[in-house]
Amino acid sequence: MARFTDIIGQEQLKEHLQNALKLNKISHAYIINGERSSGKEFIAGIFASALQCEKVQLQDEDIPSGNVEPCGECRSCKQMATGNQPDVIYVTHEKPGTIGVEDIRGQINGSVAIKPYSSPRKVYIINEGEKMTVQAQNALLKTLEEPPEYTVILILTTNMESLLSTILSRCVVLNMKPVKDMQVKRFLMETMQVPDYKADICVAFARGNIGKAKLLASSEDFEHVKEEAITLLKYINDMEINEIVAAIKKIGEYKLDVNDYMDILAIWYRDVLMFKATNDANHLIFREEIQYIRKVADRSTYEGIELVISALEKAKNRLNANVNFDLTMELLFLTVKENS
Incomplete structure (x- = not known):
């Protein structure tokens, strides 16, 4: 199961999320902004796992040095590993280029008042958030204005400028940064056994995007x-x-x-x-x-x-x-x- 230690680079973003967990100061909404394939979904999945992990939740919130890595062993972590955690909801959309108002109303607004099934929180993950129409964003705003205390919404986007200012003002914005070339190269060579010369080419093309480097290498x-x-x-x-x-x-x-x-x-x-x-x-x-x-x-x-x-x-x-x-x-x- 993926953990925070598996995230390559992104130290500031990672530290922010880990501190939020350690201090039990979780915001109701986050925007993770970065290039396509940069690892937004990967990071959101790890954060969602940690939010629901039974061992993380049992920690004393007064001990800021506590371990916030998802354990991979509890019921919630096992459900996350198989994609069956009932309180982690991935918002889907039928139209490939658009997330419409009915998608938000049906999958978030219509269920957000229902308490979590088996976890302390209800986590919604909206991938490709830049595809939300203005009407969809306004519908989401209603939930962001008065979210139930157990709700966490993660909006993943490649273009933060496409989001309404009223959405931005109610979210913690976390920007993905380019990963250092040496870190990308080390990952390709050590984890994917990519030869030195080929790794150099993939690094040059990826420009700090670890996901793109992986795609090119394979x-x-x-x-x-x-x-x-x-x-x-x-x-x-x-x-x-x-x-x-x-x-x-x-x-x-x-x-x-x-x-x-x-x-x-x-x-x-x-x-x-x-x-x-x-x-x-x-x-x-x-x-x-x-x-x-x-x-x-x-x-x-x-x-x-x-x-x-x-x-x-x-x-x-x-x-x-x-x-x-x-x-x-x-x-x-x-x-x-x-x-x-």
Whole structure:
């Protein structure tokens, strides 16, 4: 069973939750704000387990050094491990892009007055809180304004700005922070047995997001896309436009966020820029490709490399704004070809 000691990084957030448990000063509502895959659900599950754990509840609240790790042995912890804790409610929604007013009324407002079945508290976990409509948030506000003393609501969100100010003012806001690269790398190598070189690549792409690092390390698609992207960059000067178009179309065959593909290209060119400036391969992410990185660095100007990096950022913004994928990528690769 997961415990606070299993959380990598996030020391401030972890300390806040542990102190709340130690001092028995639990707020009625928390917002955990952070990137997708950053571990919000994992942390919420551990906190919910500790809130309901029989051994944690039996502690003397005057002993602030008490152990607040869920024991994993009591009835509540065993129910949490199997997903059957009746007093920990995960709010669901049928529409994938929206949490509607009926979802909140039916799963929270309609049951919050009913006392916990077998635990001291009733914990509601709302994942993807940014998907709540304004009407849903206003419905939730009614509960937040006068919550029963046993209620704890955990709102997990990737975009806190999508929540009403009246919701924010009634919640304790906890922000996820990027995990240090060395902590992410150590986790990948020690827990997932990821080789050193592959761990470096995953760390570079994850940018402090431990969940994303795990996904990339175990994704076959990521490996294939990385190889194809690097092959395209290595040989783009010798390719005709129709070959580049064919390579672009192949990207869509993989189940991978296009931003990850763009990041591969950006990191390659950051490597090129770094090598051109330092002539040192030791700190390159794609250092096994040094032969090709040296060639690109030698034949490119600083201005040309910076133009490509700028074009990559513009292309990413266009794709996030739903501009036509094929057209955006063709324009990007023409810029790459002209400046490499």
